[in-house]
Amino acid sequence: MADMSPCKVKMPEQDPLVRNKNFKEVSLGYTPEMAVAEANRCLNCKNKPCVSGCPVNVQIPEFISLVAKGDFKAAYEKISETSSLPAVCGRVCPQESQCEGKCIRGIKGESVAIGRLERFVADYYMENFEKQIPQIAANGKKVAVIGAGPAGLTCAGDLAKLGYKVTIFEAFHTAGGVLVYGIPEFRLPKKIVAKEIDGLKKLGVEIMTDMVIGKVLSVDEIIDMGYEAVFIGSGAGLPMFMGIEGEGSVGVYSANEFLTRINLMKAYLDEYDTPIKKVNSVAVVGGGNVAMDAARCAKRLGAEHVYIIYRRSEEEMPARKEEVHHAKEEEIEFKLLCNPKRIIADENGYVKGIECIKMKLGEPDASGRCRPIEIENSEFILDVDSVIMSLGTSPNPLIRTTTPGVEANKRGCLIVDENMKTTKDGVYAGGDAVTGAATVILAMGAGKSAAAAIDEYLKKQ
DSSP: OOOOOSSOOOOOBOOHHHHTTOOSOSBOOOOHHHHHHHHTTOOOOTTOHHHHTOTTOOOHHHHHHHHHTTOHHHHHHHHHTTOSOHHHHHHHSOGGGTTGGGOGGGGSSOOOOHHHHHHHHHHHHHHHOOOOOOOOOOOSOEEEEEOOSHHHHHHHHHHHHTTOEEEEEOSSSSSOTHHHHTSOTTTSOHHHHHHHHHHHHHTTOEEEOSOOBTTTBOHHHHHHTTOSEEEEOOOOOEEOOOOOBTTTSBTEEEHHHHHHHHHTSOTTSTTSOOOOOOOSEEEEEOOSHHHHHHHHHHHHTTOSEEEEEESSOGGGOOSOHHHHHHHHHTTOEEEESEEEEEEEEOTTSBEEEEEEEEEEEEEEOTTSSEEEEEOTTOOEEEOOSEEEEOSOEEOOTHHHHTSTTOOBOTTSOBOOOTTSBOSSTTEEEOTHHHHSSOOHHHHHHHHHHHHHHHHHHHHTO
């Protein structure tokens, strides 16, 4: 019989005022005893509502049942039937709005901690077992994947398991996409990402780095090399700005650049010679997970004051509640219902402040959130020496402008049909390149769907 405790088993964490000075992982993970106790809260529902909330269709009750029995190896193998990156998903998926959001236990208490259990199972397996790679018969067909982020890695893994020879072309010098350049070490250790990618390599997936498609090779040239289908999972790495006065000042970053310097180029480690401005006070403009990541990184780099400037209230903030909670614990200062008007620079062009105006909420806009309205004569200035713009991203135009036949919408996102096929025959796309910036798990779901569609397409060739 299930344990009817209304609360999740609490996961140990670093003390907030210790962790805000280091880049070690915040959450320390379950022990085996904690995992079994939490797994016993699952009701093992027959209709599996949690699975309907998972974009990659992990068989959640089944893997949790195995955890409850202490068979952690079998639990990992059950997750791996549908998910290529369980250790990643257990850490960064927005479970509260997906699988856990559908959990029956959440009606009269807290949902089962599905994400924490997935993380535990993946970590336990990595520490105690060598991944068994199945013998896969090659089918003689080649597929190219552009981008080694969550969408591309998932698509490549699924196709490799079906016998395809898959090559990933990655623009950066390291595979992983947003998993390595965007998400900080304290949320997702890079050794975890590297291990997950190693598993794909053992399946036979080849990864070619420093391959900027549209510059080094075009999509058409890849097809001419004998690849019978191409999947574009190049993400959405082009940052947005506000267009306000002073955005060109020294000390203004996009969140993408700031996080890439820290996460991929290791600016937080003394042995790496990665330039990044050491600052005392930072303003981060935006309210999503990326804004939280940038603010928490700035704090760890030694900034005394780090402000989140967001034009709506906390209720409308798109960031995960857990990330907002962690940021507050780490002494990030929230300036809600405020919006920047201009960035102030000194005579040498260096940031010395940001002028903001107070806002109030009006009627809902097209997004369903209340529209922010400026309050007249409410301007104020924050003394900061750096500003990080975290306003979202869009797909880089390089691939679409160098690939005749591939069409995009007015936001620059590639147009695909219900089978993830672009407007060019044999070329598929998914993830942020199609949707604009979204979550890791949605990108993985798109990669999975595209792999199935490519398989169907090539079987008919």
